[in-house]
Amino acid sequence: MTTAETREESLSIGETAERTGLSVxxxxxxxxxxxxxxxxxxxxxxxxxxxxxxxxWLLICVKLRESGMPLADLKRFAELVRRGPGNEPERLRLLDAHQQRVDAQIRALEECRSVIAWKVGVYAEHLARGEAEGLWDPRA
Amino acid sequence: MTTAETREESLSIGETAERTGLSVxxxxxxxxxxxxxxxxxxxxxxxxxxxxxxxxWLLICVKLRESGMPLADLKRFAELVRRGPGNEPERLRLLDAHQQRVDAQIRALEECRSVIAWKVGVYAEHLARGEAEGLWDPRA
DNA sequence: CTACGATCTGGAGCGCGGTCTAGATCAAGT
DNA sequence: ACTTGATCTAGACCGCGCTCCAGATCGTAG
Structure with a gap:
């Protein structure tokens, strides 16, 4: 086997990096x-x-990080899981709170997008007119 | 007028901070x-x-930053506007590229949300069963 | 056996985007 | 005139999340 792996269902750090998208x-x-x-x-x-x-677990971590969960919260979550059964309500609260933040983030981004889309529209329209005259708003 | 403002259509830095959400x-x-x-x-x-x-302009900046535009790009955009008419195509490209990134970001977040929602579901279901037995996945 | 790439550890360094401090000045109320 | 609070400048500092370095070791191919 050239590309090592040992087929014992375990991966080296390099292979794990590839599969998770994290660096070694x-x-x-x-x-x-x-x-x-x-x-x-x-x-x-x-x-x-x-x-x-x-x-x-790492793939979950990647998704949580990608959606903005701070490392401190991720650490807290890992600790809860490590302690084993009994604290599921707390784990749920943690995830749920994060989900709310993600939802808020998506809404905020959508609002940004609409503002940007409007700006893009202003320029596109301006250019479509053959950019004959400057924009009415000197700072547009 | 107690709360200064001079009504000359200009604001102090503190008032501007309030209105834009940026700090002084x-x-x-x-x-x-x-x-x-x-x-x-x-x-x-x-x-x-x-x-x-x-x-x-600051309000636009806030939206661009909030949606993840780096300060360097914002600076580039400001420079283009400062130079006056003639570079509108470049401004448009800049904004348009950013909009694409925002769209990609929203899609990524939505995927994260669905992964998180699934996890939340796993816990919620587990708890609904009266948390009698541990989760089948020791690292869930 | 040798060589070469991947991995190891501990710790320093970095890019980003502000934030904060010190010490001075301005402006308004009393 | 005095006090109080907002603002000024220059520059040091910070939190986050990695990233990179040095110097040693492992392990596989030839």
Whole structure:
């Protein structure tokens, strides 16, 4: 097998980086910061081996980060999961609060988009007229 | 008039901050960075006075920033406007490119939202069952 | 055995977008 | 005249989220 992988359902840090979109630096950083649920397994030589469960968790992390969840909240979430069953209500509250923020963010972006679209329209119309005259608003 | 304003259609930096949502620090910072189209007028005493045109531009800036436009692009846009008529196609390209990014961002956020919503659903369902048994996925 | 690329650790450094401080000045109320 | 609060400038500083470096080690292909 040329492209190592050992087929033991575990991946090297490089492969994990590829699959998650995170850099190897970021993966080590996340681990140091306590953002992973379990400790990452290691080979006898000390190299990290990521399981499918690790990768799934990382993919969730990526989505939460991408939608703006701060690392501190992600860490809190990881801690809750790490502590095991019993705190599901708190996990739910955390996710739910984040979802609200995402919704608000989407609404804000949509408003921005409409303002920008209007500006684009102003210029497009201006140019369609053959840019003969300057825009009425000197700062448009 | 107790709450100064002089009614000469110009605002102090503090009033401008209130109306735009930017801090007075940010207003001075934006000015230093060349993000404003024209030089801000000053009183004889050296205090800034913002006109309605200034405020309108700032409101656009706020929307562009809120939707993720980097200060460098905003600066570029301000420069184009400052140079006056003739470069409208370039302004349009700049805005249009940004709009594309905003659209992509909205789509990305919507995907994140659906992943999060699914996770929330998993927890909600689990809790509805009376949290009798742990989640099948130890890292959910 | 050798070589080369991937990975390791600890810690420094960075880009962005402001934020804050110090010390002075201005302007308005009393 | 005095006090009080807003504003001024220049420049230092900050939080976040990585990113990069040095120097050592691992591990696989040839």
């Amino acid at each position: 630096h970021a993966l080590r950083f996340y681990e140091r910061e306590g953002l992973l649920v379990g400790p990452v397994r290691r080979t006898t030589g000390g190299r990290r081996r990521y399981t499918a469960v690790d990768v799934d | 620090h940010a207003l001075r910072f934006y000015e230093r960075e060349g993000l404003l189209v024209g030089p801000v007028r000053r009183t004889t005493g050296g205090r800034r006075r913002y006109t309605a045109v200034d405020v309108d």
